[in-house]
Every structure is written in C-alpha cells, then in structure tokens.
Amino acid sequence: MKTVDLFAGAGGFTTGAELAGCTVVWAANHWPAAVKIHAANHPHTVHACQDLQQTDWRTVPAHDLLLASPACQGHSPARGKEKPHHDALRSTAFAVISAVEHHRPPVFIVENVPEFEDWVLYRAWCLAAEALGYSLAPMVIDAANHGVPQHRCRLFIVGTRSKHPITLKLPQREHTPASAIVNFDAGKWSPIRTAKRSPATLRRIHQGRKDLGCGRFLIPYYSSGSGLTGRSLGRPIGTITTVDRWGVVRGNRMRMLRADEARAAMGFPADYQLPPQHKAAMHMLGNAVCPPVARDVITGIMEAA
Template sequence: MESIELFTGAGGLALGTHVAGFHHRGLYEWDADACETLRRNASIEALPGIRAWRVHQADVRLNSYAIFGQGQLDLVAGGAPCQPFSLGGKHQAQDDSRNMIPEFVRAVRELRPRAFIMENVKGLTRQSFRNYFEYIRLQLTYPTIKKKRDEDWLSHLHRLEAVKTRGRRTELEYNVVSELLNAADYGVPQVRQRVFIVGFRADTELEWHFPEPTHSLDALVWEQHITGEYWKRHGVRPPPDSPARLGVKLSDLENRDEPFPTKPWRTVRDAILGLPEPRTDRESSDFSNHRLNLGARAYPGHTGSPLDLPAKTLKAGVHGVPGGENMMVLPDGKVRYFTVREAARLQTFPDSWRFEGAWSEAMRQLGNAVPVELAAVVARSVAAKLRARNGH
C-alpha cells in the first residue's frame, strides 16, 4: 500500500505506518536535523525496507502533489505542528502561523487518498478549542469545500455545518472519527495523550473503530502490589510505598479471581532494561546516542519520572531545552537526564534508529515525535481494513 507522510520529524509516525505495511513514496519535513536523522537511518537501512525512503526538506505550503495523482495513494499521514494547541505553548491555535492543519487538509483534498491519519496534542480537544476542533473534523469530512479568500474560519465552519445538516453527498467525502489515546494503554512506557483523527474515503464504505487498549494501570498495580511478579522479573526489592497515590485501591484488586484482560502498563524500568549505565566521557559502544548529560535538577512542576511507572510525557521544551519531564528519579531520590537512547526507548523507537544533532536537538526531535508503537497500533488497524476491502 502506498502512502506519503507530512511533518515527519524524527520518523515516529512514519515508522509506525511503515511497520504496518505502508510504503512511503515521500516524507516531507522542513527541519534540517530531523531530515538528517531520516536520511541517515534510510542510508544505513536502520529498519528493513526503508532504504528507498525519499526525504524532502521542504515547506509543505509550497508542496505540489501532482506527481502522485488523485486517488492513487492509500494513505496520507502526519502530525501537524502542535505548538498552536499545546498546553506548553502560547495557545494561539488558528491564529498561529505555525498551524499547519490547513496544509494537511489541502493534501487530502488534492491527493484523495483512501484513508488518512492525523495526530496532534491533547490540547486540541480542550474546551477553549472545541469549535476549532469541530472545524478541523468538518474540513476533513468535506475537503473540497474550501475556505474562500476573504472568509474567516467561523464563517467557513458555518458553511460546512450547513452542508453536513443538508445531508447531500458532495464531490469528495470522508467518514471521520477521532479519539484521545493514552500511549501507555497501548504498551508505550510513557503517559502520553494524543488525539488521532482518522478518515476513510466515503466510497470505500468501510466501517472502522479505534483499537481497544491492550495495557492498563490496574494490571501494573496487580503485578507490583498483589503478586509481586514485577519486582521478581527485575530482581529488585519492592519499595515500601503504597499504590494509593496512583488512585488505585488494593481492595478492588485483592479479591480478583480472573486474570486481567490487559497487560501491565510498561514502566521506565521496563523500557531501559538491558541498557548499560551511561557515562559522560563517551557513548556506549553497543548503543548509539547513549551518553549522560549532566546538570539535571528538580524544581516545582519538574520532578522527573519514577522508575516504576510509565514516564511522564517527554517534552520538546522551550527553545529545545528539555524540562523535568525528561529526567528520571533514581532509587536514592536523585535525578538525572534521560539519555537520547533512553528517551528513544520511551518513545518505542528501535535501538537501530540513530538521532542526528546535538543532545538538546535530538531530545527536541523525540519530544515532538509520535510513539512508534502507538502509531503502529492505529496504522495496523487502518491497513487491515484497507487490505480487507482489496480482498487481500
């Protein structure tokens, strides 16, 4: 199946769709270091089948998609820049020049793929952005009903609403669904909430829903505080603290007879298993990007991630400088920065994936990335539906 990817960054979503069976005919990204990361990994074939990736360092606002033709691609995917909607940003949303969601809509309109996957930050679903979120959904539902030159977005929203309520078919329509997903619920060792918007072209007549969670906090608490299997697996003594701070009551779990239908949330300790202790003087000979950076400190609101829970959401940070979310709390209570390789594992990138640029730049790429495994879970489900429609 054929696809293109917009706003590719370090390649999290692109890797997820790749392992799901999509063949990327083009990857578009404007950041030079991120493009270098993509090119380097393609050149060494860090994952089978990616040597043919074509990386375009470009401003998508200048893109022409004519070379791909209309209706020839199975998928358009991308995580449009999220700063306009991020809780850590300036919250300018539709008035922010970095808002690239209209460019994603244009790609769908011009390419007419059988399906699309768009990812963005949780902040997009906030109450203050509710109308704009509906505007995004309706634009993707009716991508050929374009915003007029002097029309403001609210007027365009009202026109789209009128089309929807009229109920008549337009030239091009997509059946669009959206959901807020927590990466930890799908095996990513990080609490990272992201909104996914998925659409299937109406003429495919496909029914689809988001995949069910495969992991849970309850199952982790069960293994840590009821059976103790977690501590046995890691060969460490269980700590004396209670899970009450997690909002889970042991009394709700102690009398459980049936096994959990989900696996335990994966933790920081799970994620970094097998990595050597990082050093400041040199990188590990067996793992790329695994060098310790000094200077981590905790302060109010930035206290680091405990070892035995999923990590807090990795952040790109202001001007590329990571905050406390990019630290781990050691058993003695001290904190240190995650190495780039450790952060990559928290984002479920394979160990073969190398990150180009200085430490802060590599961490910025990771903080902006879609967790590979979360992307893969969604993409595999989409791919399965498309294959079934093709009779494969």
C-alpha cells in the first residue's frame, strides 16, 4: 500500500508501515531536526517540513493509507503545568480531517494518548470523519503486548471507508523484559549518595532494594511508574517520555537510561539513526510511535480487508 505519514516525527509509524510491507511515499513534520532524522532513516520517502494545518493537500501524493500522530501535549496527563501553547496544539488533529477530505484514502490511522477521547472536540472530530464516509474503530493498545520492552498505552483510531468499523485480530506477543535493553557495562555512572540527589530518589532506591531484594533495577526519576519503589528488570520498562525519566541502579551507583537503550525500549531497529544530542534523541523517541505496534495494526488491517 502507498502510505503517507503526517506528524511523522522520528519515524516510528513509517518504520512500522515498512515492516508491514507498505511503501511510505511522503512524510511531513514541522520540526526540521525530526525531518532530518526521518530522511536519514527513510531516504526513499519524499519529505516536507511544514505546518500541516497550512498544507496544500494537492501537493501530497495519492495514497491508500494515511498515518497521523497529531500533537498529544494538549491531551497528555504528562503535560505538567497548564501551558496555553499545548492547548493550541490540540487543533492539529483537524489537519487529519482536512487531508482525508481531499484524498479520501481507503484507510487512515491516528495515534495519540488515550486522553484524546476526553477532548471536548473529540466527538466533533469523529463526526467530521464520519461525515466523510469513514467508520471509526478506536482501540487502546499497550506496546508491551506486541513484544516491545515497554508498557506504553496509546489510542489507535482506524478509519475505514466501510459501512461498519473494522474488527482487528491483533497478536498478543510475549512481554520482553527491561533487562533485554539495559547495558550495565555502558554509560556514565555516578554515586547514588551525592549532595544533589533528592530525598525522594533516595527513598525510591532504598525501597527498591528492600522490595526487589537485589541491587540492579530501574527507578522513575520523576512522577510515578512504579509507585514509591524500584521497578524490576524482569518486566517491561514504563513509558518512555520526551525527557529523561528512568534511572538505572547498579549497587551503589546509578545513571539515567541512555538514548540507545530508549531506542530499543521503543522497538526501533538497533541501527536506526538518532540525533547525536541526547536531549533531542530522547525528545523524538518519547514522541514516537512504537514500530512493532504500527506493524501489527497495519498487518491486522490488511488481513481483515
């Protein structure tokens, strides 16, 4: 299937589509750094760096499948303090409606946080898609159930030009533990007890040692993810976010999760290129779609067709 990827970011949706046998002919994002990384990993795709709310859809190639991951910051509970620019980003979802109105592809898939369904304009957004002849099948999917070593619940909305919403039979793959992605021989380690280490972090580490009975585990460096304790390496890591969140504990030393480990936790190939700057790499990964999940959803659509 010929495919286009809106809000393409680092390229997780594109990578998953290619794994499912699709040809991604066009991809766009507003952030030049993300477009550069996407192009480096997908050189045969035509790229556009633009505000998708201002796109002339006549310039976009015809396609069978449209993928879109509109901004989630205005919906995500991880947004932190209220930020007006995050509120404005919610309207980017209507770029999808604009695109499908012009091209009318047989299928489109939108990915976002589950809280997207709580948006005050969510029903209006759905009605707009339905007015264009699409039946919508929303589903919340945990990436861990698709072999990704991360618990990451995301909403996928499949729109099809059919009388009834599509029903997908998705595989339930074995969970991959975090131990598969953490390299204890790599990275810059520092003593756990330093003057700058917060009391909350020290409490989590102490409780993790007590609860898990070992000296190697993960901790959420901020927010929750495992409550007030450590997180076993024998289970998938918690959600990878756009900023450093997960600490790795080894005895009396610790470090933050590396970008290459986060790449593995997202299900990207080991040779997938990332920005050299750690901060930019983590930001792109935290916003990305897990390729194995995209692959399984698209494969499910093909099988149901």
